[in-house]
Every structure is written in C-alpha cells, then in structure tokens.
Amino acid sequence: MVIAYTKETAGSVGDALEKVAKAVESQGFKVLNQLNLGQILASKGLDRDPIIQFEVCHAPSAFAVLNSNVDIGLLLPCKINVYQEGQKTYISALDPNVMKVFFTEPDIQRVADEVRVSLKNIVDQAARS
Numbered sequence: 001m002v003i004a005y006t007k008e009t010a011g012s013v014g015d016a017l018e019k020v021a022k023a024v025e026s027q028g029f030k031v032l033n034q035l036n037l038g039q040i041l042a043s044k045g046l047d048r049d050p051i052i053q054f055e056v057c058h059a060p061s062a063f064a065v066l067n068s069n070v071d072i073g074l075l076l077p078c079k080i081n082v083y084q085e086g087q088k089t090y091i092s093a094l095d096p097n098v099m100k101v102f103f104t105e106p107d108i109q110r111v112a113d114e115v116r117v118s119l120k121n122i123v124d125q126a127a128r129s
Helices: 011-026 037-042 059-068 070-075 094-102 106-127
Strands: 005-008 032-037 051-057 078-084 088-094
Touching: 005 011, 005 106, 011 032, 011 051, 011 078, 011 088, 011 106, 032 037, 037 051, 051 059, 051 106, 059 070, 070 094, 078 106, 088 106, 094 106
Parallel strands: none
Antiparallel strands: 005 088, 032 051, 051 078, 078 088
C-alpha cells in the first residue's frame, strides 16, 4: 500500500509553502497548523534538510468520519509535507485511504475516497511551476 502521494516541484521550499497554502484554500480546506519539523529537530542538535508539515482540515469531512468512529480522530487532521532532499523540493500528502485499513465504516470509506481526490489536487496544483 502506498501511504503518500508525492510530487517534485521546481520551486524552492518557500515557494512551495505559499502554493500549498493557496491550493489548500482552493479545495475548501483550512490550514490548522504548520510545523517546521526540520527546525524542531535542529533545536535538538539534529540537522536535516527542511521539512515543513501542514495540518489541514475539511470540516464537513472531519465531522462525517468522527460521527462514524471517534477513534479516527487519531488520524486527523490531514498532513501535507513540503520538504527538501538535496537540491530538490517535494510536496507530499498522506493518502487518506490508509484509514480504510483500520476503519471499515461505509462513511469513512466514502469520505476517504473524496478527501483523497482533494489532497491529490492540492499536491498537483502546488507542484506546478
């Protein structure tokens, strides 16, 4: 099982961050938080290339799946990473279909499919140069 949808982008990490934020809004999602994981690790003396994680939410989808099984909250909100490896910048979203491995409720299955399309659109839109 593939757990992420990833695309390389020609721009810098900074450019990708701006594009992801705009793409998130265009799909009806909201950025809840942005964690600079590379900076957090560096503060502990662990150096690595940049990695910034967006936590994003589509409230109607979150509401639907939480009403089906509150434990799905452990997998929310959706995650999108912008990171650099070497000289290349990538945008990667966790595939919501991983939820299907743990949760079999029909509403969760349906919403995972819908959110998967939106997250793929966000990555594709933000990765365009």
